[in-house]
Amino acid sequence: MFFRYSEWDEQRHGGAPTTFEKLFELFQQLLQYTAGDAAEALHWMTQLDQRYGLTDEGMGLGDFIEELKKRGYLEQDAQGVIRITPRTEGTLRRRSLEEIFTRLRKGRQGRHKTPFAGQGDERLPETRAWQFGDDPHLLDVTGTLSNAFRRTGIDDWDLREDDFVVHETDHHTSVATVLMIDLSHSMVLYGEDRITPARKTALALAELIMTHYPKDTLDIVAFGNDAWEVSVKDLPYLNVGPYYTNTRAGLQRARDILRRRKNRNKQIFLITDGKPSCHFENGRMYRNAFGLDRRIVNKVLDEAVICRREGIVITTFMIARDPYLQDFVRRLTEANRGRAYYASLDELGTFLFEDYIRNRRKTVR
Structure with a gap:
């Protein structure tokens, strides 16, 4: 037997990504930080290219933009505004899912199991x-x-x-999940970006359920001064606003959604920094920017108890390290008899996915 050796050819052996692939990878990362704002992401890429020379003679940034349009990742309206397309939104979901699954320390893909024997x-x-x-x-x-x-x-x-x-x-059982995402201003305070990992996690969870658990349901509830539902196509564009934190309204909206779902198992995933600071009383907002006001906290705990009575488990993903705020999350968890994770920003997706995939209910109502 004879072997013939030759110089390594990157193109021939597929070892090196093309310039487009490298630029597209960076573009997707930047879209996560700009809440889907394509123009801002491209502006950042221009600055990075000027400083680090990302492009080459074969493909400049203008060529890259035209290629994105040609492949259906970008579109431009009559006023010249550039936006990402539904194809890009799907790519962001898949990319987020792959990124989080790569980092999972344990667990495997599978359906949600219970200790009961039956059809499976x-x-x-x-x-x-x-x-x-x-x-x-x-x-x-x-x-x-x-x-x-x-x-x-x-x-x-x-x-x-x-x-x-x-x-x-x-x-095997199906699960109805409501993912609550805190969009209050505190999610970007003190120089810490908490909304980007929350948004990325929502994208990945939506992709996971649509591709692996078609009988499960996922609804997204964003909350700030009030609470509102968010569709899957809107997930890449979630961003914080000048809002207080109305956790009570979020839980109420989540309960309303789950009441309409026919799945036997129902749960709420709550991503927050743990500082409720407002609620509505007689149609008017009562607020306290310092947070953890007794009038506000008690109403949130009341909602947690109602969820428990309705068989809805609340799993809280706490992304702040303040012991004062963590104490509130512990009280919320006790009231609901749910679960809580005190996750760093880079662990949020891993914790949530492990809990979702390995979730096992002891009772089937």
């Missing part, structure tokens, strides 16, 4: 007597034949309905 796809070693309507592929052939032999012996062997046994399976 994964066989268990345990068996039971066959019942009319059971799937034939679950038949335990060895156990069935053994039953027949024990009953009749070898010489006069026959097979009856009572001999048949089938494997048990995991009971």
Whole structure:
């Protein structure tokens, strides 16, 4: 056997990304930080190109923009405003999903399981007597034949309905999830960008559910002075505003949504820095910018208790390290008997995905 060695050819062996691929990767990253503002992302790229020489003779920044339009990632209206397209929105969701899955320390993809046996796809070693309507592929052939032999012996062997046994399976359940995202001004205070990882996590979770859990539902609720629903196509553009934090309104909106869902298992994922600072009383806003006002906090805790009574588990993802704020999250969790994670910004997606994928409910109502 002979081997022929030659100089490494990047293009031939596909080892090096093209200039477009490198620029597109950077463009997607910048879109995460600009809340989907294509013009601002391209402006940043221009500055980076001038400083670090990102482009080459084969593709300048103008060529890159034209290629984005040609491939359907950008569009320009009659006034010359450049926007990303639905294709780009889908790319951002997939990219966010891949990024978070790459960082998962544990867990695997799969359906949400409960400790109950029933209709499902994964066989268990345990068996039971066959019942009319059971799937034939679950038949335990060895156990069935053994039953027949024990009953009749070898010489006069026959097979009856009572001999048949089938494997048990995991009971698979669907989950209705509402993801609440805090868009109050505190999410960008003190030089810490908390909204970008929250937005990225929402994009990834939406993609996960649409591609891996089609029977699950995901609704997004953004909250600031009030609360409102956000569609999947609007996720890349979520951004903070000059808002207070009306956590109570967010929980109320989430409960209203889950009440309409037919899924047996219902949960709320709450991404916040943990500082409720306003609510509505008799149609008027009561606010306290310092946060954790007793009048406001008690109303939020009341909502947590109502969620518990309605079988809705609240999982809070706390992205601030202030012990005073963390104490509020602990009280919220106790009132709901839910769960809480105190995650750093770069761990938010990992924590949320681990909880979602490995979620197991002890009761099915």
